[in-house]
Amino acid sequence: DQQVKQNSPSLSVQEGRISILNCDYTNSMFDYFLWYKKYPAEGPTFLISISSIKDKNEDGRFTVFLNKSAKHLSLHIVPSQPGDSAVYFCAASARRDQETSGSRLTFGEGTQLTVNP
Amino acid sequence: NAGVTQTPKFRVLKTGQSMTLLCAQDMNHEYMYWYRQDPGMGLRLIHYSVGEGTTAKGEVPDGYNVSRLKKQNFLLGLESAAPSQTSVYFCASSQGWYTSYEQYFGPGTRLTVT
Numbered sequence: 001d002q003q004v005k006q007n008s009p010s011l012s013v014q015e016g017r018i019s020i021l022n023c024d025y026t027n028s029m030f031d032y033f034l035w036y037k038k039y040p041a042e043g044p045t046f047l048i049s050i051s052s053i054k055d056k057n058e059d060g061r062f063t064v065f066l067n068k069s070a071k072h073l074s075l076h077i078v079p080s081q082p083g084d085s086a087v088y089f090c091a092a093s094a095r096r097d098q099e100t101s102g103s104r105l106t107f108g109e110g111t112q113l114t115v116n117p
Numbered sequence: 118n119a120g121v122t123q124t125p126k127f128r129v130l131k132t133g134q135s136m137t138l139l140c141a142q143d144m145n146h147e148y149m150y151w152y153r154q155d156p157g158m159g160l161r162l163i164h165y166s167v168g169e170g171t172t173a174k175g176e177v178p179d180g181y182n183v184s185r186l187k188k189q190n191f192l193l194g195l196e197s198a199a200p201s202q203t204s205v206y207f208c209a210s211s212q213g214w215y216t217s218y219e220q221y222f223g224p225g226t227r228l229t230v231t
Contacts (some may be wrong), residue, residue: 043222103211107160
């Protein structure tokens with residue numbers, strides 16, 4: 001049962017344009033969402049997060065949008081740069097789970113973003 | 118401040134052999150985790166620990182054991198390796214949900230079982 005899904009295994013965009021990465025979830029108890037970025041041969045690094053009390057969070061070129069009714073979130077990167085080429089993972093957490101069993105995150109499959117110069 | 122480190126970086130095992138992966142963190146984090154990453158499957162939680170001396174099962178615990186004897190270290194053991202355990206293993210740590218949901222990851226261990 002894949003509770004967090006990233007349906008696009010890959011995305012290719014031109015430098016300077018917008019990259020939009022999508023993520024869907026099924027567990028209505030999820031109330032905190034994170035995006036991680038991963039370069040080859042390195043561990044994932046935290047990029048941006050959003051709580052379910054918000055519908056948007058912005059940090060520089062990165063913006064995450066949350067649509068709770070659709071159980072959908074997206075990451076927008078504007079403008080895209082070649083250095084943004086990496087695998088992006090969406091992750092979700094439920095506060096109820098945090099209190100009883102650690103800060104567990106459920107990850108999606110990842111989307112490989114390629115930004116072409 | 119090294120963050121999260123993992124030893125070794127690469128390993129090749131024969132079926133049936135055993136090994137231990139070591140994870141160390143210097144951020145004084147309470148929680149630690151072991152994940153495996155396989156193509157098309159994202160990161161899946163194997164085991165985790167919410168404090169020194171405690172461990173718990175994650176999504177895919179079969180074939181693995183863990184120990185957290187010291188707060189800064191989290192060991193992942195494979196008692197009898199199988200080809201299905203060929204994967205990239207990541208360790209992570211976090212302060213705990215009451216402070217931050219963010220997990221900090223190590224660089225990974227690439228394990229091949231032949």
